[in-house]
Amino acid sequence: MAQIYKPQPRQVKAEALKQQLVVGLDHQGRGVVRTPKGARFVGGALPGEVISLMPRGKYEAELIDITEASSERVMPPCAYYASCGGCDLQHLELHAQRRHKQQVVEQMLQKFAQLSPEQWLEPLTDNAWNYRRRARLAVHYDRKRQQLKLGFRAAKSKQIVAINDCLTLTKSLNDLLKPLRTLLPKLSLVRQLGHVELIDLNPKPIVLLRVETAPVEADTQALQLFAEQYSVAIWLATEHSVKPLNAHDATVSYQTLGAALHCKPNDFLQTHQQLSEKMVAQALSWLAIEPQDTILELYAGSGNFTIPMALQGAQVTAVEGVHSMVEQLAENAKRYAVKVNAVCANLEQPWPQQGWAGSKFDQPFTKVLLDPARAGAPHAIGEVAKRQPQRIVYVSCAPDTLARDANVLKQNGYQLKRAQVIDMFPQTHHIEVITLFERE
Numbered sequence: 001m002a003q004i005y006k007p008q009p010r011q012v013k014a015e016a017l018k019q020q021l022v023v024g025l026d027h028q029g030r031g032v033v034r035t036p037k038g039a040r041f042v043g044g045a046l047p048g049e050v051i052s053l054m055p056r057g058k059y060e061a062e063l064i065d066i067t068e069a070s071s072e073r074v075m076p077p078c079a080y081y082a083s084c085g086g087c088d089l090q091h092l093e094l095h096a097q098r099r100h101k102q103q104v105v106e107q108m109l110q111k112f113a114q115l116s117p118e119q120w121l122e123p124l125t126d127n128a129w130n131y132r133r134r135a136r137l138a139v140h141y142d143r144k145r146q147q148l149k150l151g152f153r154a155a156k157s158k159q160i161v162a163i164n165d166c167l168t169l170t171k172s173l174n175d176l177l178k179p180l181r182t183l184l185p186k187l188s189l190v191r192q193l194g195h196v197e198l199i200d201l202n203p204k205p206i207v208l209l210r211v212e213t214a215p216v217e218a219d220t221q222a223l224q225l226f227a228e229q230y231s232v233a234i235w236l237a238t239e240h241s242v243k244p245l246n247a248h249d250a251t252v253s254y255q256t257l258g259a260a261l262h263c264k265p266n267d268f269l270q271t272h273q274q275l276s277e278k279m280v281a282q283a284l285s286w287l288a289i290e291p292q293d294t295i296l297e298l299y300a301g302s303g304n305f306t307i308p309m310a311l312q313g314a315q316v317t318a319v320e321g322v323h324s325m326v327e328q329l330a331e332n333a334k335r336y337a338v339k340v341n342a343v344c345a346n347l348e349q350p351w352p353q354q355g356w357a358g359s360k361f362d363q364p365f366t367k368v369l370l371d372p373a374r375a376g377a378p379h380a381i382g383e384v385a386k387r388q389p390q391r392i393v394y395v396s397c398a399p400d401t402l403a404r405d406a407n408v409l410k411q412n413g414y415q416l417k418r419a420q421v422i423d424m425f426p427q428t429h430h431i432e433v434i435t436l437f438e439r440e
């Protein structure tokens, strides 16, 4: 075969940059340094610090050392802070974390919508450790050495950081880490284990194993024993089904404001139990719900906001895209005997002309609650604006898409009355925010 000249990519050896001032913190919690060649984003660095950094890739850099530390820097209490990919803001004092999150939302609203709320409320807060009620653990089994690695992925890597203790997990989930590490290598299903999920639901925590096929008899017995000893429910998820090992563990629930809602372990679940309930209470109070209200709720999940709103006497049309969650929602509404129309629809597709989206919501005093995923509500927000509800409460976990959607509301005559950061994910850069819009 003919040989063709292939130019080798030029190897440019990066050099460390010393005595660099960190001028800000970006929305991913990384320190921002302005170099002559443009901005660099440095994980672990804080505003006001003087640092040395090593450029990595086009925009990022690694923190090498800190010459002058911020007064807001604290010692990360987690033993895995340096290697694990989670909890990337625990080196920043808690109040400063919350202040930073509000600043990010302020900046995004300004940048994408030229908006600032008439009123910022103090962040909604609760316990900042032992709050996380769901975790997906990565698993790797080395057949040759017969060793199991169970933990979280390292930052930007497929490497697994083996974890014995996680300070953000709820205590009941954290207490399962060590026993699981002992149990799993003894099972023959360890060879086909995809991942392990821990979910803190009622009446007991769930250990969900992602497997390819049903466990053999000896594994089933060992799992039964573990379930009894640690008071957990074992669930098995295959490509086609999610089932409890014991049929009597099939009913699971979570607590929301004034109600216990049935759900499935793989349904969406707000991360922080206490803050979720505070957030629902805040949404209800901002919507000022009255029994004669007809409310449209979008991205409703299994009814976390729906049932509390309906318990106040309102008629709620709740729309959700995942069919199994809509079924749960309808069942929850039936158990509480409240007026809920549970609808399964993709809100980012054109809305129907008839039925739930068509006729009822052209009335002037309808209120809307929406709580989309990170992508926001690019199509739904226009549909909401067209219906001209008097009040809209928009709960968001992504300030950039919130700001984009807020701009649509602004252009349709809405004012941003209130905003409040909800500290749903303490120690991490993730942001939750609740906003209230009203028509002029």
Ligand SMILES: C[S@@+](CC[C@H](N)C(=O)[O-])C[C@H]1O[C@@H](n2cnc3c(N)ncnc32)[C@H](O)[C@@H]1O
Pocket (backbone or CB within 6 Å): 268, 269, 270, 299, 300, 301, 302, 303, 304, 305, 319, 320, 321, 322, 325, 345, 346, 347, 348, 371, 372, 373
């Ligand atoms: C942030 S969760 C909120 C769920 C619920 N409000 C709660 O508090 O538990 C967002 C929900 O939106 C749903 N969702 C995402 N994209 C959707 C779409 N295009 N159409 C309908 N639902 C969607 C997800 O399945 C998820 O249940």
